[in-house]
Amino acid sequence: MADYHWPPANHRELIGKRIKRIDGPQKSSGRAKYSFDINRPGMLWGKMAGSAYAHAKITKIDTSAAEAMPGVKGVVTIVPEGQEVFWAGQEIVAVAADTEERAEAAADAIKIEYQPLPYLVTNADMQSAGAQFTKQLANRVVGDPDQAFQQSDIVISEGHYGLPVITHCCLESHGQVTEWNGDNLTVWESTQNVSGMAGEYVQGLGEQGITVPANNIRVITQYMGGGFGSKFAADTWGIACAQLSKKTGRPVKMMLERDHEQTTAGCRPSLYAHVKVAAKRDGTLVAWDSDAWGTQGPNAEGSPRLPYILEPPNVRAKYTGVLNNIGPARAWRAPNHPQMALVSNGAMEDLAAKLNMDPMDFFLKNIDLAGNHAKIYRDEFPIAARLMDWKAKWHPRGQGGSGPVKRGLGLSIHTWGGRGNQSNCQVVIHPDGSVETNIGSQDLGTGTRTVINIVTAETLGLPLNAVKVNLGDNRYPPAGASGGSTTVSGVSTSTRRAATNALNELLAKVAPSLGATADQLDAWNGKILVKGNPSKSISWKQACAKLGASPVTGMGRTTNDLMSSGVGGVQMSEVEVDTETGIVRMIKHVAVQDCGLIIDLKTAESQVYGACIMGVGYSLYEEKIMDQQIGRCLNPNMEFYKLAGLGDIGEIVVHMMTGPGYDERGTIGLGEPPVVSPGAAISNAVANAIGVRVPELPLSPDRVLAALGKVPPAGGMTGGMA
């Protein structure tokens, strides 16, 4: 009998190797069909009209002109008269027409009247927000911070740190194609949550008076153009789209336009903080005090935990939520962690500078405060330092060179939980020897298909191309949503069990012909063989032929014994700062990351590269810019909502922790952790280069020049900012 446990390193043919993603050819040839690409016979296009106000009561909706327009087939009201809208751009009415252009014209022709209500769209300056828009959510005290800051032999560093709201900016915008066939609904959804999506529609349509059982709803997501935490729900547009389909009897495609995507479909909460942090002269952390605030949109719950990872014995951490009208917060890759890392690791680096310590020495001095993960960081720091040549390159603050262009180094550490989502997998072995793996998961571009393929093939001793992976469809066994870096563990462990169970069925059928019992057999290198006696074997194909007419199947669920949680990572960044212009450019970024057992090294490394690049984006460029006068986003586009380009990222070096101490923990998850540190590492590198902290991200020329004192701080660069 084959055993569930991960094979030892010397027994892995595929796991842990650099394997190209199996859906790569479809994507790189343009043949992959995303939900946005689905065209159905007779399909209509849906468009929405959004609120002109950041906060208002809707007093009148007149859709008559739109309904009379040529090609318009249906109108659905999302927010009815008498109800409130909470951000500019919130969807109020959806229309469907026979061409995309006509749908847009019809949406334009909808007349809506409002009673405006008070609103707030800024949050950098908590004082001006006022009590109406703020809610204290945390005031955590550990030890005796007041007394700790009174000690005489300590060094105290105080500073302001912050980063604004940013967006997900998924390239495939949110949306779907919906189609009814009698009482059955098919949805091609751009989602991170294939198996859970039917329930979303059951509830959402139910609220609109349309009863449809979950078993009548088919959800398909073969390819997904980016989610980053923002695509778990059906959302108002999904429900409206299904209503329009129902009303018109036609399939409807309704994907958000870019300005709508940027306005509504995902805000990452901001975080601003005044911090005081103290250490003994030898660098031992003593106390932390932070007064922090940030926005999570119209609702505010929960709070980021400060300080991050290195918690001294004395802490006071206050957090106030700013309830504003910028559109709802959505989970953004490692929710809260990049913000916490910037504030906390920025403050720690400032303290190290005040102590005249190399920040690496400072972090290592205090690394036991990281608890269980201290060993991981101790392993990773020397590797990162070697890859960056840290000791040779690092210099004390402000000694970044004599010319106008200064170089500097910065670092940061991070952690994340991971573990597996709850997924169910079915592996089918056909009598002709072909194999399929069925699982209701989804591949967001992280390499999920490839990972499932690898685990199935490894378990059955087959080459990759002997296995067909079927996912992205809720007709397959349910799998959890892809969030929190839980997919690889969820699908790998369930697939491992399913494949093992299927194999054991097969072994039982084959055993008699090999004169052995099932538990004496193994699958290896395209054969079924007797353990310890490899000459006694039959080929995989011959073995499967013994199944007769019926395939064998194995089911598997996510299991804890094949996975664990909790990873650590160290990142180091080298930047160049033009002190005449405030322009920051990347030289090099090193990421050392653990994630337990790695299934596919190639796509794992890609996850880390991608996270670092996303990190360059939010460190240097990204900001959702709101205007309090008009209550709206000023940059709902990709022209002034700036993503990093190919020329902006410098050299990136990724090192994955593998081998003893890492592999045996099983799978953990990787998507989120490496995106946590870039903000802090890059901000710290800029401080190291120019000798002063640029308090807030993004590190744009205005902010850098203000920190250098070359220009007066513009109105509200820190505080009062729109």
Add this chain to the structure above:
Amino acid sequence: MDAFEYASPATVKEALALLGANFQDASVYGGGTDLLSLLKDNVEDTKRLVNIKKIGALHAIQNERGGLRIGAAVTLEQVLSASDVREHFRAITDAAEHISSPQIHNMATVGGWICQRPRCWYYRNGFGLFALDKNGNSLVTNGDNRYHAIFGNSGLAKFISPSSLGPALLALDGRIHIEGPNGPREATVEEFFVIPQKEGEREHALGPQEIVTAISIPAASREAKSAMYEIRQKEGMDWPLTSAAVALRMRGNTVESAKIVLGHVAPKPWPADDAAKSLEGQTITEETAAKAGDAAVQGATPLSRNGYKVQLARVTVKRAILTAAGLPFTEAKGAA
């Protein structure tokens, strides 16, 4: 984008007949890289697009009596490929090159490069070219003006002229060739780019029934050492925060005369005559270039959030001068 009529005339005369008395009657469609975005955003409205790319006469790059003439329908890529432009009118090549998108190079035309509309985000979000509230107060002055004007902003217009061709052309004493109902006319760059003063006025002195047919640069500019420098946040396509074009007429190692024009700092290309004067009779060094940069920003009137652009403009001028003179300087490049 509202529906519109479309015509693709073969001659300028036919094109002119298709335009209307108001800008909303018809729009000239060149590369479309700005126009289609304006229409999609309902920022501008038009009843008809007049495609001028089928007009053969607008496609030529010519040496005209030693000067340079570039037809309005010539693409930026064609400008970049023209060795005469690259060798003798480098500011033009620099300006095109800095738009770091091959797609834009392949699509955008010289005519559209001059006639594109401001990128002010209040304008682009539907609040009008002046972004005024009903009481006539400026949303820009009281709002987020980080990308707005630091010169020429005392009137209603606070936006910046987005064209990098404007400064380059002005530095090279270029002219803009226009045809309208009354026949052809020429405008200097300073006549063409204007700061609108009241509602209804535009930032170009171009009537609704007129078409830009070409730009030209006189032979006298051929020997000038010219260059353009710009500061933008990203390596790839990104709007410049500031730019500057410089043309130096040299006698041996000293500057006989100079022209310096700032871009992206005012509602029109902004000549820095004092800066140019400061170079006369001087050798170009880091020091004289820096002094010219200081002179260029005298009198700047930054808004609440764009004081940093004064510093950027200063450095931009310095580096543009050094570039034109072929002298090295340090700038942050990052790694590839």
Add this chain to the structure above:
Amino acid sequence: MASNKEKDDALRRDVSKTRDAAPEPADKKLPDLSRRRFIKGAGIAGVAASASALLTERVLGSTSQPQNGGMGGNDGILGPGEVPVTLNINGKMRKLNIEPRVTLLDALRNHLDLTGAKKVCDRATCGACTVHLDGRAVYSCTVLAIDAQGREITTIEGLEPSGGLHPMSQAFWDNDAQQCGFCTPGFVMACTAYVEHTAHPTREGLGHALGGNLCRCGTYMGIKDAVLEAARATKMKGGRA
């Protein structure tokens, strides 16, 4: 996203209050209300004689019938309704009836089911819609389909129509230059044009040369390797990438 055009001068009025306690916004798509009202409500005054008849008699968007029967109509004016358009796409002539306002990208995606080119920014910024016109990379979101007549249009579907993998696509796969893959077809098209038109591609030159495309997942490290690898492979063979 459509927002209302008619959302009235109440909104403009309200902007004046925005510095008070309860600010109220103006409308997004009301750039210049009087001008828009003038167009829509009051008709057109002082229109030049040559154009006035057309402008006043044809109500925009009022008909879906083909007008003027294509290119041969009076004074060559087409639309605003649907008109016949012929496009040379990947070597095949494709006939469509579309309004002049339909972009090449929408014609490809919505009318011809050629969905390799993606709609992302729809404003000539991100490059996801990149196709070749006469061998040059352009943003198909910002070219009118009617204007692409008479030109050779190559979409990613036409790079390797036989179904194999074009060397650039292969290099993207080999170097994992893709994650979600939504920017990938646009990047592949930009990269093939770059290699085709660049004698000596360099790593240093890529930031500028591929500055017209954006990726969100962060695949640039793979793309840098992929484009240089494909360039080497194709230059050695003397063929086009």
